[in-house]
Amino acid sequence: MVSHHRKDWADQLDDALWAYRTTYKTTIGTTAYRLIYGKACHLPVELEHRVYRAIKQLNFDHHLIGRKRKLQLNELDEWRTMAYENSLRYKERVKESHDRHIKQAKSFQEGDQVLLFNSRQKLFPGKLKSWWHGPYLVTHVFTHHNVKISDPQNGTFKVNGQRLKHYFPGNNTLQKNGGNSPPYVPP
Known part of the structure; x- marks a missing residue:
């Protein structure tokens, strides 16, 4: 994506970071974006359509919005716990693989x-x-x-x-x- 003289790397940094944060990581079992924000990442085109549907569905009811936000916060904690457990399992597998090659x-x-x-x-x-x-x-x-x-x-x-x-x-x-x-x- 960078041109042949490589002077425009800073212009491509936002796109590279977006790609990194939205890529599924096997070690944690989710994306970095989902761990931070608690929801899947959507493209701008998807956001316009979803926002209209969410407004229409919730109809600006403060009680429904509050309950939905609590549910999202609980889901975020569950995602982080799951990512932590996946990371521990991955580290154990890597350690077992490493230990198999160590001489007695x-x-x-x-x-x-x-x-x-x-x-x-x-x-x-x-x-x-x-x-x-x-x-x-x-x-x-x-x-x-x-x-x-x-x-x-x-x-x-x-x-x-x-x-x-x-x-x-x-x-x-x-x-x-x-x-x-x-x-x-x-x-």
Whole structure:
């Protein structure tokens, strides 16, 4: 809708906002217009015809108008409650979908031997060197997968459990400290 030089975007803003507010949102189960005003949005042509019919139907009876307005306010509360519930259901579905793709956390016990992933290692200087350093000894397991590990040379420090993997001493493919790289010193 904007011309090729894109300088008239402000002129199109009202139309874009109208389209956004009157579009049905799946997450809330209604339109933003209906949540704000409590009724469906009608085009100007429809409004002329409806206003004439409403005036003719109500015939300016103040009691009927008052009752109708109370009913509309109650409907508005119901629409907002429904939109809130729909939004919660949508968020739960998205969370379930997200949680299905999360890997299960590794569980560590005190006394386990682990290897620590060194994310500070540069890619090119030793690209064939191992990114895993260790083995370290697990001294304490905290909540939320935090683990305190110790090494006689580097002391004890706390790391996230996602940066660790189990070390099995019978496997000779990985030498101590990842081959010939220097020992990892935590920040």
